[in-house]
Every structure is written in structure tokens, then in C-alpha cells.
Amino acid sequence: EAGVVQSPRYKIIEKKQPVAFWCNPISGHNTLYWYLQNLGQGPELLIRYENEEAVDDSQLPKDRFSAERLKGVDSTLKIQPAELGDSAVYLCASSSGVPGEYEQYFGPGTRLTVT
Amino acid sequence: QQQVKQSPQSLIVQKGGISIINCAYENTAFDYFPWYQQFPGKGPALLIAIRPDVSEKKEGRFTISFNKSAKQFSLHIMDSQPGDSATYFCAASKNTGNQFYFGTGTSLTVIP
Numbered sequence: 001e002a003g004v005v006q007s008p009r010y011k012i013i014e015k016k017q018p019v020a021f022w023c024n025p026i027s028g029h030n031t032l033y034w035y036l037q038n039l040g041q042g043p044e045l046l047i048r049y050e051n052e053e054a055v056d057d058s059q060l061p062k063d064r065f066s067a068e069r070l071k072g073v074d075s076t077l078k079i080q081p082a083e084l085g086d087s088a089v090y091l092c093a094s095s096s097g098v099p100g101e102y103e104q105y106f107g108p109g110t111r112l113t114v115t
Numbered sequence: 116q117q118q119v120k121q122s123p124q125s126l127i128v129q130k131g132g133i134s135i136i137n138c139a140y141e142n143t144a145f146d147y148f149p150w151y152q153q154f155p156g157k158g159p160a161l162l163i164a165i166r167p168d169v170s171e172k173k174e175g176r177f178t179i180s181f182n183k184s185a186k187q188f189s190l191h192i193m194d195s196q197p198g199d200s201a202t203y204f205c206a207a208s209k210n211t212g213n214q215f216y217f218g219t220g221t222s223l224t225v226i227p
Contacts, residue, residue: 004158042121042204042217043159056214091158102147102208104215106158 002026004107006092012113018080021110025073025094032069033104034077035091043091043106049075050097082114118142119207121218128225134192136221138205141186145207145216150179150190153202153220162203163190195225 005024013019025032030051035043046065048056051072060067064083069075079086089109095101120139128134138148146167151159165172165179165188172179178191192199205218 040220042206042220043215044217045214048214093158103149103161103164106151106160108156108158 004092004094004105006090006107006110008110009108010111010113012115013082015084015114016081018078019082019112020076020078021090021092021112023075023077023092023107025075025092026105028096029094029105030072030097031095032075033093033095034067034075035093035106037089037091037109039088046077046090079112082112084114087112087114117219118216119205119218121205121221123221124219125222126224128195128223130195130197130225130227132195132225134190134195134199134223134225136190136203136205136223137187138189138207138218139185139187140207140216142207142209143186144209147208148179148181148188149206149208149215150177151204151206151217153204159204192223195223197225197227199223200225 007022032049034046037043047060047067049069052069067077089111091109093104093106095104149164150162152162153159163174163177165181167183176193181188202220202222204220206215208215
């Protein structure tokens, strides 16, 4: 079974430029998460999707960040414009969404460097 | 506010020794406590998890000890190996498990 796939793995951009990250969750997983991981820190939730609906985006900086999950499968996270402080690893995770099945499975992440 | 506090920040253990990482929480609504292992350049991978209805769970060399009254849980790695060198994160979630709160991580180095 394929795991969570993310691309690109690395991205270097200049500040004020836009950037987008893509995630393909584990097949059949209805719940998808985007996390931000700063160096030396644990992941912090940005947004959670149940199928195509964003059910928790309270931590997403909506002035510059946006996300979508069309058709309830793949998801894209966008930053526009990027700032120096956005340099971090962006992790995507998925879970089955079945009540009682709490396990979240993470992708390898996209390391963003903003110069 | 850090929902889950993790210690130590870093740990060095001799091969064959026991590695112990501790976490504490305040929110009694938490009902699922996983541990994740992360290697450089990789995403976190689920290692082992426990629910509050048991005090201990063991899977191979990895054991979670859970103290509900103290609101603490710990990861024990028996017979630590150099391949265990990684960063370990504890986490906690409540209700349907959708919101995970992660600790700040422990960098484990196992010396051959």
C-alpha cells in the first residue's frame, strides 16, 4: 500500500513569491491534514479536511495561506506571498476517518526555504 | 500554550541501554496518546500508541507507560540500538482524535 505522497520535496523561493504544495493521501483515507513543522519542533496543525470539507482551519493564516481538496482526494496548500518566516517543513497526513481509528500517517514533507 | 510537554530535549544512550522519554499533559479530555519516530528528511512515523484505559502497552522493544492520575506517559526503548537514533514526538488527542497536539520532540542518539 502506497503511503502519503507529497511534492515537491524541496522548494526554494524568494520572498513575496507564491508557492504551492501537493499531497496525495493514502487510498481510502477521508481525513487529510496539513501541518507545519519548524526546525526542532513538533508538527502544528494548519488545516484538516473531512472529504472535501475544511472542518478545522482555525490555525491557517488566511491572509496568505489557502488550501483546497477538490473531489475529496488530493490536496493543495498555497502560500501567496511567501515571507521569510514561512521557511519550514510542510507535512501532509491522512487518516481513515473511521470512528475509533485515530492513527495519522504522514508524508515525507516539503521543505520550504524562503530567501 | 504547549498542550503536551516533553522531556528531555535530547538524550544520549549506550547501545543496549534503556531510553526513556517523558511527556505530561493537562487536558483530561485527551484519550489517545501516540508516539512518533522521525528520521531526518522523513515525516513522522507512528511507533506505538495507547488509550487511557490501560497503564502499559508493549510492542517489541518499545513500551508506553501511562499514569492517568499524574497525567503523564512515557516511552521506554529497551536494548536501544544505533538504528533507533531519531527524533521522537509524543502527542495527545481528544474526542474523535482529529486534533493532535505534539510535544517538542526528543533527539535520541544511541552510541555503538
